Amino acid sequence: MSGSPVVYIVDDDTDARDSACALVSEMSLRAIAFSSAEEFLNSYDGYRPACLLTDHHMLGMTGVELLETLRANEVSLAVVVMTAFAETELTVRAIRSGAVTLLEKPFSNTALWRAIHQALSEDRHQFADEAKLLLIRKRLDSLTESEREVLTVICRGEPNKSVALKLDVSVRTVEGRRSSIFEKTGVFPIAELVQLVMIARPELC
Amino acid sequence: MFSVIHPDHRERVMRAVQNSDVHRPFVLDVMRRDGSTDWSEWRGRSLFDAEGKHSGYQAVGRIVTDLVLAQRKLAESELQYRSVVEDLRELIVRCDSLGVITFANAAYARTRDCSPDEIVGRSVLESVHPEDVEHAYQQMAVVTCEDPFCSLELRVMRASGDVALQEWNGRAFYDEKRKFLGFQAVGHDITELRRTEARLREKDQQSAHLARVAMLGEMVAGISHEINQPLASIANFSSAAELILEKPDVSVEDQVKLQSWVHRVLQQTERINTIIIRLRRFGRPSSQREDFAIADAATEALLVTESAQRTAVSRRLMSCSHDLPLVNADRIQIEQVLVNLIQNASEAMQETPTISRQMSIDADVVGSEIVVAVTDFGPGITAEQGHDIFQSFVTSKSDGMGIGLAISRSIIESHGGKIRAITDTGYGKIEFSLPISEHT
DSSP: OOSOOEEEEEOSSHHHHHHHHHHHHHTTOEEEEESSHHHHHHHOOOOSSEEEEEESOOSSSOHHHHHHHHHHTTOOOEEEEEESSOOHHHHHHHHHTTOSEEEESSOOHHHHHHHHHHHHHHHHHHHHHHHHHHHHHHHHHTSOHHHHHHHHHHHTTOOHHHHHHHHTSOHHHHHHHHHHHHHHHTOOSHHHHHHHHHHHOGGGO | OGGGBOGGGHHHHHHHHHHOBTTBOEEEEEEOTTSOEEEEEEEEEEEEOTTSOEEEEEEEEEEOHHHHHHHHHHHHHHHHHHHHHHHOSSEEEEEETTSBEEEEOHHHHHHTTSOHHHHTTSBTTTTBOHHHHHHHHHHHHTOOSSOOEEEEEEEEEOTTSOEEEEEEEEEEEEOTTOOEEEEEEEEEEOHHHHHHHHHHHHHHHHHHHHHHHHHHHHTHHHHHHHHHHHHHHHHHHHHHHHHHHTSSSOOHHHHHHHHHHHHHHHHHHHHHHHHHHHHHHHHSSOOOEEEEOHHHHHHHHHHHTHHHHHTTOSEEEEEOOTTSOOEEEEHHHHHHHHHHHHHHHHHHTTTSOGGGOEEEEEEEEETTEEEEEEEESSSOOOHHHHHHTTSTTOOSSSSOOSOHHHHHHHHHHHTTOOEEEEOSSSSEEEEEEEEBOTTO
């Protein structure tokens, strides 16, 4: 996590786009503007921390469709949808796809500030979670084949004795591998480990 | 000799013979052998001998059956025509070359509040509204031996003081030396007709206006989008300017920014103003017929529907030359038809891939009309739909009233044009025609 936060602005109306850029820039944030959803998707490189401020009514891909496309591609970038006319259906779709909020045009600078702030902070949390996940994944990948076998059975909630029985090894061996798993992953107690494995490597459970 | 005389008439014949002289022929019917009757005309005289004693009759006769029958027919038909003329509700009048009435039927006499006999001898122009007398003279003056017909509409002062509107078709008469003899004219009262027409026109205008207002209602989403968009720009530029002005000192660079933003804010207010003027004009109750170029109306209609097309149409083509002849019509109503067709076209392309969402408006001269077509790349109209879509309350849209095309049709037809759907083509096309203005 490094560098200053970026606010991506997508709007097909030149004046609306420029004015949003001007305001965001005066808030001492870096603004990068695009005139269509397609243009944004073509040049988005996954830079973090960032958030996306997109208009909804655009020719071609709409704002909510852009949001849905990002989510379908597992991009967790925080998105604020702007609209000059909020219909219920649009609001529901945006929120369901995980938009931070819906800004109705025209909006005050405090409303924009709050929305961007919330988006960037969500993005930061999201990023932290993702980083944590990445770390645990890396650690899980460092386990040996036999340690992974033990982990799988432990995740099903079985005691050492039955693990030993199932894997046809001694209870002592199971205990050894178990402590080595805790050591390698750096996670304790067992409940938290199981939870992380379910998120990071569900196939091991 | 009397045997050939019809038995009923023998008595009369005897008397006639006794009273007759050469100068007073008498007519009698003679029975034919086959039982039918012939008519004969006789001129006879009594014969006297040297002492002056009546000695007999001398008569010369001829068969006049055809003549008698013809006269009878004539009398019958005259009676018939007389009663037709008298009973007609149409006004019939004849006058001589000076406009003096020589004959008028009862209907005409009634409008002058007198009997047919009393009217004879008076002037035909007496009751005409003073402002229309000149017009009547002019119309009556243009007739010739070759083209003796004229027609005119006149205001007429009724005996009651009311003004009535009459329509007249006249024919001039000439003698064999082409000398003008007078006029015969048939007229009828069209006061009520005109009044009804005006009422209908007013109703048509009202319903077109209501449909227009309803249309604006359906456009609310698009309109508020169109207005909120520049409002958002104004708010953003102003907020950004405020942030700069909160700084302790404003740099030269900031000043340049401020200048540019203020300029753009003004542009945005102009943008909103234009939208509002356009919508106000479109929402107006009615307008007069005027000469205008269909291209101008199409441009205006495209601007009014800009918001609807924003996301629905990717390419607009307009091939309406400004060189086309003008049309004479209620401009707002024609724009209303175009707005309706453009909106339908936009909505028809919702399922069409963005890149192919093309709509075109074409206008061209066909004969004495201008034909305007609005085409879209939607799924098109089937022959069956093409039949129904101009009916009220027929719609394929979930949120439509189904009155747009019905109103469009009544607007176009009231202007003497036609509207139709081009069907089974695989794309949507509606075209309408309007007569070319007489002034171009």
